Amino acid sequence: MNNKTAKNKFFKSYEFMLLCVVIVLTIVLAAATGGKSIKPDNIIDMLTSYSAYGVIAVGCLFVIISGGIDISFMAVAAVAQYLMALYMLNMGGNFVVIYIISIGAGAGLGLINAVLVNRLKVPTLIITIATMNIIYGLMMRFTSGVRLHGFPGWFSQKTEASLLFVSVGTLAAALLTAWFILKRTKMGRRVYAVGGNIEAAKRCGVSVLSVHLFVYGFAGAAAGTGALIKCYLSQQASIEALYGDEMDVLAMVVLGGVSLSGGKGSVFGTLLGIVLVALLSNGMILVGVSSYWKDLVIGAVILISFCITGWRVLAAKKQERKEGAAE
Amino acid sequence: MEEKIIGLKHVNKHYGGVHALKDVDFDLNRGEIHCLIGQNGCGKSTMIKVISGVIDVDEGSEVILDGKKCRGGSARQAMNNGVRVIYQDLSLFPNLTVAENIAFDRHEDKSIKGVSWPQIFKQAEEVLDRMDIKLELESLVEELSIADRQLVAIARALATNARILIMDEPTSSLTRKEVNVLFSIIKSLQEKGMTIMFVSHKLDEIIEIAERITVMRDGKIISTFENKDVDETNLAHMISGQEISYQQQFTACGDEVILEVEGLTCGRQYKDISFSLKKGEILGIIGLLGAGRTELASSIFGMNEPESGRILLHGEEVHFRSNRDAIAKRIAYVPEDRLLQGLVLNQSIENNTIISIIGKLKNRLGLIDKKGARSITRKWIDELHIKSAVPEINASAMSGGNQQKIVISKWLSTEPEILILDQPTNGIDIAAKNTIYELIRELAKKGMSIIMISDEAAEIYYNCPRALVMHKGKIVKELNTSTITEGEFGREVLDE
Numbered sequence: 095m096n097n098k099t100a101k102n103k104f105f106k107s108y109e110f111m112l113l114c115v116v117i118v119l120t121i122v123l124a125a126a127t128g129g130k131s132i133k134p135d136n137i138i139d140m141l142t143s144y145s146a147y148g149v150i151a152v153g154c155l156f157v158i159i160s161g162g163i164d165i166s167f168m169a170v171a172a173v174a175q176y177l178m179a180l181y182m183l184n185m186g187g188n189f190v191v192i193y194i195i196s197i198g199a200g201a202g203l204g205l206i207n208a209v210l211v212n213r214l215k216v217p218t219l220i221i222t223i224a225t226m227n228i229i230y231g232l233m234m235r236f237t238s239g240v241r242l243h244g245f246p247g248w249f250s251q252k253t254e255a256s257l258l259f260v261s262v263g264t265l266a267a268a269l270l271t272a273w274f275i276l277k278r279t280k281m282g283r284r285v286y287a288v289g290g291n292i293e294a295a296k297r298c299g300v301s302v303l304s305v306h307l308f309v310y311g312f313a314g315a316a317a318g319t320g321a322l323i324k325c326y327l328s329q330q331a332s333i334e335a336l337y338g339d340e341m342d343v344l345a346m347v348v349l350g351g352v353s354l355s356g357g358k359g360s361v362f363g364t365l366l367g368i369v370l371v372a373l374l375s376n377g378m379i380l381v382g383v384s385s386y387w388k389d390l391v392i393g394a395v396i397l398i399s400f401c402i403t404g405w406r407v408l409a410a411k412k413q414e415r416k417e418g419a420a421e
Numbered sequence: 422m423e424e425k426i427i428g429l430k431h432v433n434k435h436y437g438g439v440h441a442l443k444d445v446d447f448d449l450n451r452g453e454i455h456c457l458i459g460q461n462g463c464g465k466s467t468m469i470k471v472i473s474g475v476i477d478v479d480e481g482s483e484v485i486l487d488g489k490k491c492r493g494g495s496a497r498q499a500m501n502n503g504v505r506v507i508y509q510d511l512s513l514f515p516n517l518t519v520a521e522n523i524a525f526d527r528h529e530d531k532s533i534k535g536v537s538w539p540q541i542f543k544q545a546e547e548v549l550d551r552m553d554i555k556l557e558l559e560s561l562v563e564e565l566s567i568a569d570r571q572l573v574a575i576a577r578a579l580a581t582n583a584r585i586l587i588m589d590e591p592t593s594s595l596t597r598k599e600v601n602v603l604f605s606i607i608k609s610l611q612e613k614g615m616t617i618m619f620v621s622h623k624l625d626e627i628i629e630i631a632e633r634i635t636v637m638r639d640g641k642i643i644s645t646f647e648n649k650d651v652d653e654t655n656l657a658h659m660i661s662g663q664e665i666s667y668q669q670q671f672t673a674c675g676d677e678v679i680l681e682v683e684g685l686t687c688g689r690q691y692k693d694i695s696f697s698l699k700k701g702e703i704l705g706i707i708g709l710l711g712a713g714r715t716e717l718a719s720s721i722f723g724m725n726e727p728e729s730g731r732i733l734l735h736g737e738e739v740h741f742r743s744n745r746d747a748i749a750k751r752i753a754y755v756p757e758d759r760l761l762q763g764l765v766l767n768q769s770i771e772n773n774t775i776i777s778i779i780g781k782l783k784n785r786l787g788l789i790d791k792k793g794a795r796s797i798t799r800k801w802i803d804e805l806h807i808k809s810a811v812p813e814i815n816a817s818a819m820s821g822g823n824q825q826k827i828v829i830s831k832w833l834s835t836e837p838e839i840l841i842l843d844q845p846t847n848g849i850d851i852a853a854k855n856t857i858y859e860l861i862r863e864l865a866k867k868g869m870s871i872i873m874i875s876d877e878a879a880e881i882y883y884n885c886p887r888a889l890v891m892h893k894g895k896i897v898k899e900l901n902t903s904t905i906t907e908g909e910f911g912r913e914v915l916d917e
């Protein structure tokens with residue numbers, strides 16, 4: 095019986111609906127582009143170019159589940175990217191080292207966010223807007239907006255395999271790690287607990303500070319990783335590369351079915367959100383629609399999917415009552 | 422081994438300017454069942470939070486747990502010492518499943534590594550079996566009724582190997598049946614050596630379960646008694662400082678029928694309900710949990726569309742699409758789940774009180790009439806004895822019972838034609854209870870028609886001349902309370 099209810103739940107869930115949307119959209123796009131959109135080349139291309147934001151979205155997911163919101167991730171990513179690039183230009187290094195640097199730099203800045211969020215009783219949106227501006231300001235001051243490029247050979251000579259590994263491979267690793275943490279570790283469950291009822295979590299002896307440190311640290315690390323992917327794809331480090339795309343990332347997470355008041359959201363949903371945004375953007379380029387329409391379409395999709403979910407929940411409740419009557 | 426398991430010495434607690442605990446000395450003995458009683462806002466919950474370490478105490482206070490002095494404000498330390506608390510607000514995680522909520526504390530234990538879902542479900546199932554209740558383990562807590570949520574909170578506390586179990590009004594939304602089960606569990610836990618502290622406003626429950634009883638008033642401990650030395654009457658007197666006795670005081674209602682319900686049916690919630698309500702009548706509806714009382718009430722209030730049957734107001738059939746339609750027809754509903762459905766916690770008492778009449782409070786410029794709002798709020802604060810309250814204080818700073826009173830005042834100020842009260846005195850102390858009854862009678866005299874839903878036989882018996890008994894979604898009988906004794910009424914209700 096448990097299994098059956100679990101299955102029923104899945105069919106009624108937002109994730110299931112999203113999955114349907116993704117499938118339908120894939121079919122529609124394939125038809126509209128005469129099959130171009132489902133050619134392996136295009137799929138790989140699409141996944142590669144969206145994996146950077148995908149990784150960052152996974153980090154955001156954690157913050158949102160914990161009941162906060164982080165706007166500073168792109169600024170954090172920019173710092174990580176710069177540090178990593180500077181290291182490569184001056185010291186050479188290898189992949190292991192630059193992963194460590196970008197993850198470490200991102201996590202470090204995330205921890206600062208965490209401490210501020212925990213100590214100041216100010217909405218996290220305001221805190222992270224502040225840290226975002228401070229970081230961008232300092233970056234402009236110290237880098238004067240100079241782009242870094244001309245990286246060592248091991249970084250600049252991309253092969254098909256290395257490209258896939260760094261982008262899609264990293265995204266897959268991030269998704270798996272996130273899934274494992276959220277589902278299988280106590281810290282993961284604490285993140286949900288804090289997002290659901292922070293006062294109750296405290297009363298159960300959960301250290302909210304440790305949850306905040308973990309969540310914002312993780313988000314920072316994810317931002318740093320995303321920055322590395324982006325740098326590998328574009329072969330340059332710059333502030334503008336990431337600036338202004340905050341909403342794309344948030345759209346992925348929101349489409350993935352989180353609740354902005356915290357406590358809800360899943361890795362699977364976020365994965366679908368990432369795929370959906372990637373599909374929409376890529377599809378519109380293929381169809382030849384101006385990219386200005388992209389934001390509008392994403393907004394519309396967000397609205398429609400939430401309406402459908404709400405409507406389905408209501409319908410399910412009515413159905414339940416009717417079934418009860420037959421008993 | 423020392424007899425005392427918890428000791429408070431000279432404990433003081435200030436919330437800003439409010440002196441919530443005044444030099445409290447309190448002992449909890451190993452293995453006893455100890456009840457704490459007192460008026461709303463006298464500091465019971467505060468004292469519990471001091472013991473469980475979730476709030477700080479003032480300088481100079483001493484909290485001794487098992488002979489060791491405790492640092493104030495460390496929930497972890499208290500938990501590691503086996504203190505488990507069911508808080509008045511339940512402190513559940515609405516976004517998590519029943520199973521996970523129940524197993525949460527247990528999983529916080531250091532000895533358990535990682536998260537094992539089969540374990541979580543097994544533990545939850547075990548506890549629910551022990552309590553002899555059925556709940557869907559996969560449901561989210563936010564989907565549950567307030568009574569079910571209370572059961573989940575109890576289950577969570579029982580799931581761990583607690584040594585000291587503290588319950589802050591665990592029974593306020595439960596009916597006698599669940600309370601009986603809870604009490605038998607409490608007794609068996611006591612036999613296994615657990616120490617239990619219990620807060621309730623229901624004196625019959627207290628007398629039944631307590632070995633020792635501590636009475637608080639205004640942040641001070643009045644005294645501690647052995648169960649055999651007290652009875653309900655003198656406890657009531659000590660709590661409120663006044664004599665409280667109930668009498669049936671019925672005034673004849675008019676003949677004009679205001680509301681008629683005909684063959685109302687809604688799935689498995691309730692079936693074929695018919696009754697009528699006259700002008701100025703107080704009609705009682707009594708029944709156990711799951712009898713469909715609340716669902717019926719929310720249908721009349723437009724929040725739960727019935728499947729078939731008719732609702733007639735002044736002889737005309739009405740179809741409410743939402744509660745806004747019902748409010749427009751001057752129906753008011755004080756929900757059972759008041760804290761969730763009825764209160765905006767981070768808003769002031771004043772804003773909470775006037776929110777339902779904001780349209781009427783306009784001054785000549787169309788802005789809110791501040792003075793009017795203030796005076797209405799003041800009036801309710803006085804009438805309902807909402808303790809240490811000024812209109813501008815946040816509702817979240819009020820004690821549980823006083824929050825309930827704010828919700829009631831919010832609906833009373835709409836001056837409706839039909840008032841539906843769902844468990845109006847849950848969590849409300851006996852003195853304030855009496856005030857609320859008087860107020861209800863007063864309103865009925867002025868011509869308001871009232872439906873009072875409750876599972877407390879006495880409450881219905883003394884206030885409603887006519888009572889409908891609901892069982893499993895049906896009205897099984899109608900009783901005329903003035904022709905029978907309270908004892909007879911109780912028996913009639915119980916044997917459906």
Ligand SMILES: Nc1ncnc2c1ncn2[C@@H]1O[C@H](COP(=O)(O)OP(=O)(O)OP(=O)(O)O)[C@@H](O)[C@H]1O
Binds near residue numbers: 823
């Ligand atoms: N967070 C808070 N901020 C300010 N004052 C508070 C806060 N919590 C409680 N108080 C005040 O402390 C006093 C004691 O409250 P407490 O919750 O202990 O009462 P109680 O005895 O549990 O009452 P009830 O029977 O209504 O639950 C009340 O006057 C209340 O207004």
Ligand SMILES: [Mg+2]
Binds near residue numbers: 466467509821
């Ligand atoms: Mg209380």
